[in-house]
Amino acid sequence: MDHIWQNITTALEVPSDVADKWLIKLKKQYSLPNRYYHSEKQMIHKKAEHLSGASVCLQLASLFQYYHFDAGKDSVRENCDVLKEFLVDAKLDNKTLENNILQLLGDVSVESVDLPEDDVLYFQDLDLLILGYSPEEYKQYTVQLRQEYSAIDTESYNKMRLKILQTFNRIPFIYATKAFSEKYESAARANIENEIKELENQ
Known part of the structure; x- marks a missing residue:
């Protein structure tokens, strides 16, 4: 996770204090006791090698896809909300990037005209x-x-x-x-x- 997060925050020029704070939050979420497969050690580790050369959009979507996870429940809205929270905290006012990630996370209310179909398919395959x-x-x-x-x-x-x-x-x-x-x-x-x-x- 650390390497992916470094790629993201460097590319988006996220302030170091914000980047560090959110890395801690991500690691905490993915190490919760109810996670056996949907964890950093298992799922994120397996995806990491396939994300190193992926777009920032794909990398962010992959890390926030299961930020909130409760087996048998739909956490799409919660994960979309926390993604927005990160973007605000990082002062990233990029509506195109935001909408593209939200669409990958499953928010059907947003529209994106330039989300590459290849990214959508790659994201699905990663899962x-x-x-x-x-x-x-x-x-x-x-x-x-x-x-x-x-x-x-x-x-x-x-x-x-x-x-x-x-x-x-x-x-x-x-x-x-x-x-x-x-x-x-x-x-x-x-x-x-x-x-x-x-x-x-x-």
Whole structure:
């Protein structure tokens, strides 16, 4: 996270005191005890290598996407609000950048005419990155994800999870970008099919 944040704050010329304050806030959020996968150590670390050459817009969106996280609840509005709070704190009066990030975060009320489609697709693929990792890492992810949904009983969780996985299984391509598809598509398909079989046999 530190390297990504350094890239962002340097490119946007964010005052050092503001940059330091928000890095602490980000790290605190991503280390909360209810986070097993959606944490700096797991999710952010896995995304980091794919963000080093990405646009500032993509980098900011990736760090604020799960700033607030509560399994089973929609935190889009909260995350959009905290992104706006950061931009005000950093004195970044750039409506285009703000709208582009908000759109990536899921705010359907904003309009952006110059958000590259490639950025949208890349952002979507980043969120699905873990699906194409090794079977061992994927298994760890499923365990961590279940821990985040610990309030839901096993039967309900398995049904919910199975429905999501079957949806992935029916679409022609999991990854929208060529780079991610070539590297992760086959592994993601295998991981998903294996998890479906496990869930169906429970």
